[in-house]
Amino acid sequence: MTTAGARTPAVTTTPLREAPALLELLPAAGALSWVRRGEGLVGWGEAARLEVTGPRALAEAAAWWAGLSAGLDVDDRAGVPGSGPVLFASIAFDPAAGTSVFVVPEVVVGRRDGVAWVTTTGDADPADVLVAAPATAPAGPGRLRYADGALDPASWCARVATAVARIGAGELAKVVLARDLLVTADEPLDVRSLLARLAARFPDCWTFAVDDLLGATPELLLRRTGRQLSSRVLAGTAPRGAGAADARLAADLLSSAKDRAEHALAVDSLVRALQPYCTTLTAPAEPELLTLANVRHLATDVTGVQRGRGVRGRAGLLELVGAVHPTAAVCGTPTGAAAALIGELEGMDRGRYAGPVGWVDARGDGEFGLALRCAQLSAEDATSARLFAGCGIVAGSDPAAELAETQAKFAAVQAALES
Numbered sequence: 001m002t003t004a005g006a007r008t009p010a011v012t013t014t015p016l017r018e019a020p021a022l023l024e025l026l027p028a029a030g031a032l033s034w035v036r037r038g039e040g041l042v043g044w045g046e047a048a049r050l051e052v053t054g055p056r057a058l059a060e061a062a063a064w065w066a067g068l069s070a071g072l073d074v075d076d077r078a079g080v081p082g083s084g085p086v087l088f089a090s091i092a093f094d095p096a097a098g099t100s101v102f103v104v105p106e107v108v109v110g111r112r113d114g115v116a117w118v119t120t121t122g123d124a125d126p127a128d129v130l131v132a133a134p135a136t137a138p139a140g141p142g143r144l145r146y147a148d149g150a151l152d153p154a155s156w157c158a159r160v161a162t163a164v165a166r167i168g169a170g171e172l173a174k175v176v177l178a179r180d181l182l183v184t185a186d187e188p189l190d191v192r193s194l195l196a197r198l199a200a201r202f203p204d205c206w207t208f209a210v211d212d213l214l215g216a217t218p219e220l221l222l223r224r225t226g227r228q229l230s231s232r233v234l235a236g237t238a239p240r241g242a243g244a245a246d247a248r249l250a251a252d253l254l255s256s257a258k259d260r261a262e263h264a265l266a267v268d269s270l271v272r273a274l275q276p277y278c279t280t281l282t283a284p285a286e287p288e289l290l291t292l293a294n295v296r297h298l299a300t301d302v303t304g305v306q307r308g309r310g311v312r313g314r315a316g317l318l319e320l321v322g323a324v325h326p327t328a329a330v331c332g333t334p335t336g337a338a339a340a341l342i343g344e345l346e347g348m349d350r351g352r353y354a355g356p357v358g359w360v361d362a363r364g365d366g367e368f369g370l371a372l373r374c375a376q377l378s379a380e381d382a383t384s385a386r387l388f389a390g391c392g393i394v395a396g397s398d399p400a401a402e403l404a405e406t407q408a409k410f411a412a413v414q415a416a417l418e419s
């Protein structure tokens with residue numbers, strides 16, 4: 001575990017008279033984001049940071065945040081979810097083996113139901129931080145070159161065929177197999193313009209950035225507001241089509257027995273993991289369609305009320321996130337067999353791709369999505385990044401169709417890089 005900024009500074013939240021465009025405030029380096037339809041949180045600077053790996057990673061992070069936030073001198077004049085001290089988090093797909101990153105920003109600007117605020121931790125003056133933000137749009141990245149990641153497309157299709165055979169042999173019901181794509185640009189990649197383009201093209205997604213992992217995810221793993229819990233489970237994907245073909249593809253997805261079965265496994269996995277923490281938990285019987293610019297998904301919004309009295313009597317949000325992750329939307333069914341098959345077949349390290357990403361405040365309110373449709377910017381080379389995309393494989397999955405699905409999913413970040 002590494003930590004920085006161990007002193008206990010003052011935290012001040014000041015309401016803003018005018019709601020700023022959040023993403024336009026971000027600096028070039030160290031951008032933190034969780035924004036949908038102009039609302040959410042952006043942050044920058046590091047008042048404290050934790051990197052943690054191991055079987056107790058989330059418990060250690062939760063204890064660290066509880067201790068840190070309890071010791072702060074807080075003046076919160078907004079008093080809404082996301083005001084006061086905030087922790088941004090990007091958790092490894094496998095927190096026992098990969099590094100999860102937690103950052104308390106020096107500055108957070110938030111917007112919720114039209115109300116806006118700025119929170120500073122440490123010495124920054126709330127009156128200065130908004131005017132200090134850059135106003136000019138950075139230049140584009142120039143020419144882009146793509147290269148295969150761990151597996152070339154043919155090899156990845158062969159792995160999908162192996163997974164289908166293993167499912168057919170009765171070893172498991174579903175596994176999510178992902179692949180990576182490397183991109184190198186002429187010029188350094190700019191987090192601000194990537195986030196702005198993702199947000200413009202994907203208004204129904206959460207545009208996130210933590211420690212140079214950025215993307216626009218349509219999938220909400222868990223939101224907590226007081227005792228209220230909610231989640232948007234996705235699984236089952238179809239391409240978009242032109243004209244009348246698009247409506248046909250939508251109808252086919254909604255009536256596809258294969259996609260409905262794949263979707264049901266993902267909903268079941270979330271409900272089963274969350275049920276012990278809830279007094280009520282409701283999932284509609286039928287999924288809906290979620291239509292994005294590049295693909296269409298089957299979607300189920302699950303809502304619940306958390307069990308337990310008072311903030312101390314209830315499980316914390318990081319504990320809940322640890323309990324529900326990984327759902328069958330990003331791992332498979334049963335979880336253990338699917339995780340083992342991912343390790344055997346994918347041939348790559350997912351890092352924080354498909355892990356929970358989001359924020360939690362000192363009350364324990366917060367939102368975590370799954371880090372999908374994303375790019376991991378290279379720590380060594382400002383012009384390169386790794387893109388990730390995966391698909392649920394079930395009995396009857398066709399490798400070529402799954403490959404096309406990864407290409408459609410890569411296109412979310414590719415469009416932001418190329419436009």
Ligand SMILES: C=C(O[C@@H]1C=C(C(=O)O)C=C[C@H]1O)C(=O)O
Pocket residue numbers: 176178219234235236237297329330354372373388389390391392393409
């Ligand atoms: C794994 C990804 O997406 C997940 C897999 C889906 C599917 O297989 O249909 C749909 C949405 C996500 O839950 C990804 O985008 O990389």
